[in-house]
Amino acid sequence: MADERKILRGVRMGRELYTDVDELQEVASKEQLEELSAKGYITGFGYPGPDEAEQKPRRSSKKAAKKAATKEAAK
Amino acid sequence: MATSWIPEVEELSPAALTVRAQTIDPNDPANMLLWPAFAPRRDVDSVDLSDVTTLDDRPTADRREWNQRGRHVPPRIPARREVSIVPIEAYDKIGEKEMQRLAEGSNGNEAIMQQLIGVRIPDRAMRLVMADYRRLEFDFFNAWLNGQIVQRNPQNAAETQTASFGFDSARLTTAGTAWDDPGEDAYANLIGFLEDAISAVGNIQGVATRNSVIAAIQADAPDLIGGVAMTRAQLEQRISDDVGQPFRFYMVENTVDVFTDGGTATTSTKVFTAGHLAVVPAGGQVGYTAFAPVVRAMELARQVPGAGIDIRGVTVYYDEELMGRGLTIEAQLNALPVPDEQRVFVVDTLIA
Numbered sequence: 001m002a003d004e005r006k007i008l009r010g011v012r013m014g015r016e017l018y019t020d021v022d023e024l025q026e027v028a029s030k031e032q033l034e035e036l037s038a039k040g041y042i043t044g045f046g047y048p049g050p051d052e053a054e055q056k057p058r059r060s061s062k063k064a065a066k067k068a069a070t071k072e073a074a075k
Numbered sequence: 076m077a078t079s080w081i082p083e084v085e086e087l088s089p090a091a092l093t094v095r096a097q098t099i100d101p102n103d104p105a106n107m108l109l110w111p112a113f114a115p116r117r118d119v120d121s122v123d124l125s126d127v128t129t130l131d132d133r134p135t136a137d138r139r140e141w142n143q144r145g146r147h148v149p150p151r152i153p154a155r156r157e158v159s160i161v162p163i164e165a166y167d168k169i170g171e172k173e174m175q176r177l178a179e180g181s182n183g184n185e186a187i188m189q190q191l192i193g194v195r196i197p198d199r200a201m202r203l204v205m206a207d208y209r210r211l212e213f214d215f216f217n218a219w220l221n222g223q224i225v226q227r228n229p230q231n232a233a234e235t236q237t238a239s240f241g242f243d244s245a246r247l248t249t250a251g252t253a254w255d256d257p258g259e260d261a262y263a264n265l266i267g268f269l270e271d272a273i274s275a276v277g278n279i280q281g282v283a284t285r286n287s288v289i290a291a292i293q294a295d296a297p298d299l300i301g302g303v304a305m306t307r308a309q310l311e312q313r314i315s316d317d318v319g320q321p322f323r324f325y326m327v328e329n330t331v332d333v334f335t336d337g338g339t340a341t342t343s344t345k346v347f348t349a350g351h352l353a354v355v356p357a358g359g360q361v362g363y364t365a366f367a368p369v370v371r372a373m374e375l376a377r378q379v380p381g382a383g384i385d386i387r388g389v390t391v392y393y394d395e396e397l398m399g400r401g402l403t404i405e406a407q408l409n410a411l412p413v414p415d416e417q418r419v420f421v422v423d424t425l426i427a
Contacts, residue, residue, distance in 0.1 A: 010248040012422060015267035018251075019244050032251050035425070041249045 005044035011036060081169075081402055082393045084189055087196050090379040092391040093372065095197055096204045096406060097384070101211075107329055108208055109346075110215040110364055113283075113355075114412050117363040118387050122160040122409055124365055158238075160367050160411040161226060165206040167199045171400040196404065203406035204389045209331045211364065213346050215412035216327075219361055220351045220421050222247050224411070230337040246275065246419050253350075253425035255291040261424070262295040269318045269354070272420040278357035279318075281311075283325040285345070288352050288426050325355055349427060354420040362414035369409050 010019045011028065018024040024042070025033070036042045081087050102111045137146040181187035214224050222242040228234035254261040265282075272279055289307065296305050296313065305313060307324070315322035332341035355361070372390040376382070387409070394403040 007244055009423065010244045010246075011251050012248050012264070012268065013251040014264070017245060017248060017271065028251055036249060036251070039249070039423070039425075041423070 003044045005042075007042050009036075009041040011041070081192065081196065084193070086193055087189075089371075089390075089392040090375045090382055090384065092197060092200045092404075093375055093384055093389070094382050096200060096391045097388040099201060099204050099208075099389070101208050106205065106208065108212050109327065109329070110212050110412060112359060113219070114215055114362040114364045114414065115360065116366050116410075119365045119367050122367040124158045124160070124411075124413070158411065158413070160365065160409050162369070163207045163210045163408045163410065164405055165203040165210075166394075166403050166405040167203055168396075169196075169402045169404070174400065174402070200391050200404055200406060203391070203404065207389055207406055207408040211408070211410055211412065212329075213331055213333065213344075215364065216346045216348065218412045219414045219419065220247075220348045220353055222414075222419070228337075229334070232334070232336045240414065240416070242414075242416050242419055246416065247421050249423040250425050253427075254288070255294075255424075255426045260295050261288075261291040262297070264424075265292050265314070265352075266317055268352070268422055269314070269320075269322075272354040273318065273320065275420050276354055276356045276418050278320060279354050280321050280357050280359060281323040281325055281355045282352050283327055283347070283355055284352040285347055285349060285426075286326055286328055288350065288424050289324050289326060291424070291426055321357075348423075350424045352422050352424055356418045360415075361418045362412065364410055364412045367409040367411075369407050371407065 005021045007019055007021055007024060010017050011024055012018075013027050016027075018027065021042075021044075025045075028036075033042065033045045037045050082089060085091060100106070101108050101116075134148045135146075136148070139145040177188055177191055181191060218224055218240065223237050223239045226236045226238065250259075250264065252259050254264050269279065269282075293305065293307060293310050296310050298304055299309070311323050327345075327347035329346050330343045331346055333344045334340070335342050353361075366387040368386045369388075369390040371392050372384055372386040372388065375390065375392075376384040376386050389406055389408045391404065391406050394405060395401075396403060
């Protein structure tokens, strides 16, 4: 379900206030967007709604490191 | 048709109980209600309000040349809001068994029974009045801090309806990272927030918040010479010096018992939403509470014109059930807190 990307509550990052979706996405981390979505302050970012369930399971850092090493070796 | 005699007793009549209910003063500090200070009562003529919010609208005129027209200030029609107040009501029941016990205890003697019940009914009614005022308190803080009012079905708490005041997203804000995060400086965040607040709402006199937020700000505040931590009084003075405005913390930790569902179970709930911090503008008022007339109060006022019944106040009346076997006492209030958008400036610090 792709609901509209919207900021319902302006987000303060340090002393800056963000009310624009694109500007916020540039400065906020995934975890921050997740928490703000969970609180219902922003919508449409795919967290933690059905969009996230469709995402591939996260790789553990070990697996990611192994994959990166394999890639490097293939080169 | 059998009817209960209770409403016929003069001291227990709806008019007498309404007059008594209206003597309860929401401003009395013993009642622990804060809405009368932050959003004082304002009488309105109807439950339908069309101009309930002050718009963030500050048009400025221009100078003109002689014999020319000045600046046209167009009306801001899209920002006009229509709000309808739905009643707040609490009721208590005197069931058939209680009626039976009362009648047995008095051996059917009506005078003794009147004495017995004459003490109980007013007390019960007054409890309902306070329940109404507490709903108003709860709704006020929700309106101020979250820009919304949540209406629930009293018989099924899962059925809710949220009405938003539609405040600008620059006025109801949130922190990106919790202020008590090790990487955040809660004190600096507060100063930045207050500086923005002063340009948004004008002069301020403090902030209303919860204890945990004040503690986080105090923990990050600059130490005194010699590395001694500031006291809260020193912290308030320091903030006041830093922003150049009078400043104090209004700590709100009041709780009310909110019913969890249609039954009798309640949850002790803080009226002030966790982690939120709201600017208190100079003067201390953030809006008003609209009090609309209650139709049954108007009827009572017509019946007993000399009683001085406030038609917009809490109204107590009876509802008879099952051919007089049960009696319900109801207390109704048609009131709604209406924050003024120009005086609202809130941040959710994300502190739990």
